[in-house]
Amino acid sequence: MRSIFLLFIALWPILPIDAIGRKDNVSYLSADSMTICKLLDEARHQARTVNISLFLARKFLGVPYMAHTLEINKNEKLVVNTRQLDCTTFVETVTALTLCVYHRSYTWQDYLDALKSVRYRDGQIENYTSRIHYFTEWITVNTKAGIVKEVQNPDPPFSAVQAVNVNFMSRHPESYKALRQHPEYVSAIRQMEKQITGGRFRYIPKQSLKNTALMRNVVVDGDIIAITSNKKGLDIAHLGFAVWKNGELHLLNASQLHKKVIEEPMTLYQYLQKHPSHTGIRIIRIRK
Numbered sequence: 001m002r003s004i005f006l007l008f009i010a011l012w013p014i015l016p017i018d019a020i021g022r023k024d025n026v027s028y029l030s031a032d033s034m035t036i037c038k039l040l041d042e043a044r045h046q047a048r049t050v051n052i053s054l055f056l057a058r059k060f061l062g063v064p065y066m067a068h069t070l071e072i073n074k075n076e077k078l079v080v081n082t083r084q085l086d087c088t089t090f091v092e093t094v095t096a097l098t099l100c101v102y103h104r105s106y107t108w109q110d111y112l113d114a115l116k117s118v119r120y121r122d123g124q125i126e127n128y129t130s131r132i133h134y135f136t137e138w139i140t141v142n143t144k145a146g147i148v149k150e151v152q153n154p155d156p157p158f159s160a161v162q163a164v165n166v167n168f169m170s171r172h173p174e175s176y177k178a179l180r181q182h183p184e185y186v187s188a189i190r191q192m193e194k195q196i197t198g199g200r201f202r203y204i205p206k207q208s209l210k211n212t213a214l215m216r217n218v219v220v221d222g223d224i225i226a227i228t229s230n231k232k233g234l235d236i237a238h239l240g241f242a243v244w245k246n247g248e249l250h251l252l253n254a255s256q257l258h259k260k261v262i263e264e265p266m267t268l269y270q271y272l273q274k275h276p277s278h279t280g281i282r283i284i285r286i287r288k
Helices: 003-013 030-044 054-058 089-101 108-119 136-144 177-181 181-195 206-210 212-216 268-273
Strands: 026-029 148-151 162-163 201-203 224-229 236-245 248-255 262-263 279-285
Touching: 026 030, 030 089, 030 108, 030 181, 054 089, 054 162, 054 248, 089 108, 089 236, 089 248, 089 262, 089 279, 136 148, 136 181, 136 236, 136 279, 162 279, 177 181, 206 268, 206 279, 212 248, 236 279, 248 268, 268 279
Parallel strands: none
Antiparallel strands: 148 279, 162 201, 201 279, 224 236, 224 279, 236 248, 248 262
């Protein structure tokens, strides 16, 4: 796991001390709040025909990839980091911004409320275990909250079923900073995994992505793409946004390989073929 602690040290000479926010259980730099407010202002002036989620996602192109940016505080806080993103925080950041635009809520506090609502169960921050860790649960919780909806038909292309069986976190607590520091959290994580396990969700097997005409009917720009995995104990391997370019479906994502947010030059079909553990995609749409 990598930490942004060294980044903070590097920024001290150029940022005033009050540039780091710790108010109301929120952790951020002033650069983050400025970026969010700027994007909300830009988005509010876009024509209604503009695909807002894709518009906002593209605003982060080139932002460096960094894993584990939420693991920087001793106690759980709402972390806002627009300067470094992984696939999950990228999707959450864009989703929260999109919700603000859909609800015509354009303040910094509106964004914080939206981000908290998508990242934590019932929007409540208690500790590490109140954060949503598996993306299957993220989809389920945010579907119930009316924030997103999962597309699971027609068949084809939604011709496969994912039977969820997750246990990676509880079986590998040494891989998670918070679980190493708080072994008492493992039981709560295990209970959460049991609640998720057994869910069955239709998805598009990766071979079906070759049928571009069929995919055009079910996937639209700005849809969240959750790549399903056959790795033991996991449900979703990677996340990003759907982008149609030159008649082909591509993935806009925070890429560990490219070390930044990028629109993958290869098609999504080609991308999935390069990863044997990737079995297909689930499609999630942010609700207006």
